[in-house]
Amino acid sequence: MIAKRKAASPTCPPQTAVEIVKILVVGPYASGKSTFISAASELPTTYTEVHGLSETKQPVSVATDFGRITVADDLVLYLFAAGGRRRLDFMREILKVGLLGMVLLVDSAKPEAFREANSIRERYTAYTSAPYVVAANFQHHPNAWDVHDLRVALRLPAEVPLVPVDATDRASVYAALRTLLYRVLSLSGIESGASPADLAAAQAKLSLGAATHPVQV
Ligand SMILES: Nc1nc2c(ncn2[C@@H]2O[C@H](COP(=O)(O)OP(=O)(O)OP(=O)(O)O)[C@@H](O)[C@H]2O)c(=O)[nH]1
Numbered sequence: 001m002i003a004k005r006k007a008a009s010p011t012c013p014p015q016t017a018v019e020i021v022k023i024l025v026v027g028p029y030a031s032g033k034s035t036f037i038s039a040a041s042e043l044p045t046t047y048t049e050v051h052g053l054s055e056t057k058q059p060v061s062v063a064t065d066f067g068r069i070t071v072a073d074d075l076v077l078y079l080f081a082a083g084g085r086r087r088l089d090f091m092r093e094i095l096k097v098g099l100l101g102m103v104l105l106v107d108s109a110k111p112e113a114f115r116e117a118n119s120i121r122e123r124y125t126a127y128t129s130a131p132y133v134v135a136a137n138f139q140h141h142p143n144a145w146d147v148h149d150l151r152v153a154l155r156l157p158a159e160v161p162l163v164p165v166d167a168t169d170r171a172s173v174y175a176a177l178r179t180l181l182y183r184v185l186s187l188s189g190i191e192s193g194a195s196p197a198d199l200a201a202a203q204a205k206l207s208l209g210a211a212t213h214p215v216q217v
């Protein structure tokens with residue numbers, strides 16, 4: 001689940017092993033994936049917007065967005081966006097190697113996209129058992145569905161967290177990521193029989209409160 005990279009050279013002392021954790025950010029067209037990653041990342045995100053691919057005049061992101069959060073000296077989160085479009089399916093095959101979990105973004109004010117969100121969720125759960133959370137974006141919109149109605153519309157299992165999010169706001173995005181990380185922790189803690197103290201220590205490490213490393217370019 002976690003890739004470990006250890007850098008060393010004949011002239012440098014060995015460095016701490018770094019755990020690299022990959023998180024997928026998925027959702028229907030224009031649900032806020034690029035915005036979410038951009039708000040979270042300590043690096044400028046990399047993506048390509050192309051005109052003329054959709055019926056609307058809006059540009060469409062065709063490349064995979066990528067973001068990074070250094071949680072601690074030995075722990076780095078990599079965020080990747082993947083759209084609902086089938087042409088990105090090949091990317092999912094690559095991304096699922098070392099995948100920790102997924103954030104499924106939903107535009108709360110666009111019920112016509114709920115079916116696609118659900119189908120993305122079904123495709124995800126068909127190929128991996130990695131945990132996921134659903135993030136209800138655009139909650140400020142006057143037509144936004146509240147999270148209780150969204151849960152019903154998306155036919156979400158009761159144990160799957162559904163959190164409101166503002167994808168433009170780093171604190172809100174971190175809160176959604178924390179929900180995912182804590183879910184991963186509690187599920188793996190149950191599996192491995194970790195003590196409450198171990199879990200609390202791991203949660204503190206993943207609180208993202210310490211993720212204030214300066215932006216590196
Ligand atoms: N006010 C507000 N605008 C948002 C929010 N999330 C996304 N947007 C805007 O909604 C539009 C679509 O957001 P994107 O992040 O490009 O959506 P996307 O899912 O990456 O889109 P595709 O990759 O093309 O599918 C952009 O104009 C964003 O600025 C939000 O939480 N609040």
Ligand SMILES: [Mg+2]
Pocket residue numbers: 033034035047060061065081
């Ligand atoms: Mg995008």
